[in-house]
Amino acid sequence: MKEHTLEECVRQTLERYFKDLEGETTSGVWEMVLSAVERPMLEVVLGRAQGNQSRAAEILGINRNTLRKKLDHYQIKA
Known part of the structure; x- marks a missing residue:
């Protein structure tokens, strides 16, 4: 079975x-x-990250405040 990268899946x-x-x-495609x-x-x-925002931000490589803003934007409960 051929493995697909995330990039290939998005392209397809x-x-x-x-x-x-x-x-x-x-x-509005962007x-x-x-x-x-x-x-x-x-x-x-x-x-x-089991709901740990600091760990999630670290995994994502973004600031914790940035993560909080994104969670608020998408109305995702931590």
């Missing part, structure tokens, strides 16, 4: 998204993709 999903549009115009990736990433990492 975007290609399929644009194909499914069948020529229709779209906008925000759509960031939201679609950022929310589950935060949820999974926070789970891995």
Whole structure:
């Protein structure tokens, strides 16, 4: 079984998204993709850190205050 990188999965999903549009115009792809990736990433990492925001921020490589803002933005309970 071939392993897929996250990058390959994102690329394939975007290609399929644009194909499914069948020529229709779209906008806001940047925000759509960031939201679609950022929310589950935060949820999974926070789970891995057993709800410890300091540890989750460390895993993500971001400041704890930045993590808190993102959790608030997505209404994710720590």
